[in-house]
Amino acid sequence: MRRRKVHRNRILRCPMCGSTRIELAAGLITGQVYHCLACQYVGSLVLEVDVDDEGRPLP
Numbered sequence: 001m002r003r004r005k006v007h008r009n010r011i012l013r014c015p016m017c018g019s020t021r022i023e024l025a026a027g028l029i030t031g032q033v034y035h036c037l038a039c040q041y042v043g044s045l046v047l048e049v050d051v052d053d054e055g056r057p058l059p
């Protein structure tokens with residue numbers, strides 16, 4: 001029995017370098033701040049990308 005069930009996972013992508021190595025730096029009063037491990041970008045603006053179970057971007 002085979003099932004093809006696609007789960008949509010939402011990952012975060014750096015707006016500066018495009019890396020998905022994003023971690024949540026801090027939860028401040030003003031909102032969440034993200035930290036890019038690749039380029040050291042820190043900010044509240046990140047891109048959200050829908051991917052499937054294998055991490056491939058969905059259209």
Ligand SMILES: [Zn+2]
Binds near residue numbers: 016019
């Ligand atoms: Zn980056």
